[in-house]
Amino acid sequence: xxxxxxxxxxxxxxxxxxxxxxxxxxxxxxxxxxxxxxxxxxxxxxxxxxxxxxxxxxxxxxxxxxxxxxxxxxxxxxxxxxxxxxxxxxxxxxxxxxxxxxxxxxxxxx
Amino acid sequence: xxxxxxxxxxxxxxxxxxxxxxxxxxxxxxxxxxxxxxxxxxxxxxxxxxxxxxxxxxxxxxxxxxxxxxxxxxxxxxxxxxxxxxxxxxxxxxxxxxxxxxxxxxxxxxxxxxxxx
Numbered sequence: 001x002x003x004x005x006x007x008x009x010x011x012x013x014x015x016x017x018x019x020x021x022x023x024x025x026x027x028x029x030x031x032x033x034x035x036x037x038x039x040x041x042x043x044x045x046x047x048x049x050x051x052x053x054x055x056x057x058x059x060x061x062x063x064x065x066x067x068x069x070x071x072x073x074x075x076x077x078x079x080x081x082x083x084x085x086x087x088x089x090x091x092x093x094x095x096x097x098x099x100x101x102x103x104x105x106x107x108x109x110x
Numbered sequence: 111x112x113x114x115x116x117x118x119x120x121x122x123x124x125x126x127x128x129x130x131x132x133x134x135x136x137x138x139x140x141x142x143x144x145x146x147x148x149x150x151x152x153x154x155x156x157x158x159x160x161x162x163x164x165x166x167x168x169x170x171x172x173x174x175x176x177x178x179x180x181x182x183x184x185x186x187x188x189x190x191x192x193x194x195x196x197x198x199x200x201x202x203x204x205x206x207x208x209x210x211x212x213x214x215x216x217x218x219x220x221x222x223x224x225x226x227x
Contacts (some may be wrong), residue, residue, distance in 0.1 A: 009151075043114075043204070044154075044218040059170075081190065086153070098216065102153040 002027045004089050007099035013077050014109050021072040021104045023061075023087030032090040033063055033070040035099070039083045047072075047085070057081070077108045113137055114206050116219030123194055131189045131222045133160075133204030139184035140206035144216065145177070148201040157202075160187040164172055194226040 003026040013019050025031055035047040048056045050063040050070060061072045070087060087101040112122050113136040123129050133143055141162045146154040158179055159167040166179035176198075178190040188208075201223050205216040 043220045044205075046216070097156055097159065098154075099156070100154045102151075 002091055002099045004087050004090055004099050004101035006085075006087055006104050008104045009102070010105050010107070012107045015079055016076050019074050019077040019081070019106065019108070021085050021087075021106065023066050023070045023072065023101060025070065025087075025089050027068075027089060027091060031063075031092060033061070034088040034090065035059070035061055035070075035072050036086040036088055036100075037083050038086070044086070071106060077106075079108045079110055080110045082106055114140075114204065114217045114219040116204055116222055118222060120223040121225070123224070125195055125226055126193055128190055128192045129194055129224060131191070131202055131204075131224075132217050133187045133189070133206070135185045135206045135217075138206075140187075141184060143181060143187040143204055143206040145179065145182065145187075145189050146203045148203060148221075149203075154203060157189075160204075162187075165169060191224065194224070196226045199224055199226045 005024045007022050008034050012028050033050045036044050037047045038044045047059060048054060048061060059072055059074045084103050086103045088098040090098050096097050115134045115136050117132045121129055138175045143160040145157045148154045156169050157177060159209050160179045160181040162181045162184050168174045176192055178192060181187040201221050202221045203221040207216050
């Protein structure tokens with residue numbers, strides 16, 4: 001069965017500190033991984049996807065198939081990064097059906 | 111960018127009544143839309159896949175007769191919670207893809223907070 005695990009419900013860091021939000025997945029096929037972000041009172045929006053290999057708002061994430069992980073990282077956190085972050089998995093075959101993790105609430109303190 | 115509009119943002123209804131939630135893609139056509147449900151402090155759970163012009167595909171455990179989905183046009187999908195009960199109180203979110211099957215990303219609506227009294 002497909003599963004996405006985000007072990008941390010809450011993560012608090014100070015401004016300028018590095019941040020890593022953990023995500024592990026379980027899927028027997030070839031996964032497509034995403035990170036979605038939800039800022040306060042706003043809708044869920046795509047932050048980045050592993051196939052794009054891009055950096056958005058200073059965030060990067062590398063798919064590690066050996067460790068079945070897709071951790072989200074940023075070297076220097078900013079206060080505006082405070083939000084709810086969801087890791088999501090789309091299964092092979094072009095499916096747009098996403099399996100979401102439970103989310104991690106990131107708080108960046110001044 | 112692509113925008114998905116969801117209406118209403120919140121609704122309170124009495125037990126036993128039905129509630130309709132609309133999901134519209136404002137500047138793109140969406141042959142497929144998705145309906146999610148989110149309980150407090152829980153993740154988004156996919157309820158069903160709404161296909162334009164055909165029947166929706168429901169996830170295991172989701173009652174299709176309770177959660178009626180209609181996707182009559184390329185820009186509108188509706189979710190009707192029939193004979194609502196307090197346990198149906200939840201946050202319902204729709205999403206749609208602007209690039210067709212196999213090409214995420216999905217664009218999400220703002221969600222609808224349903225409270226059944």
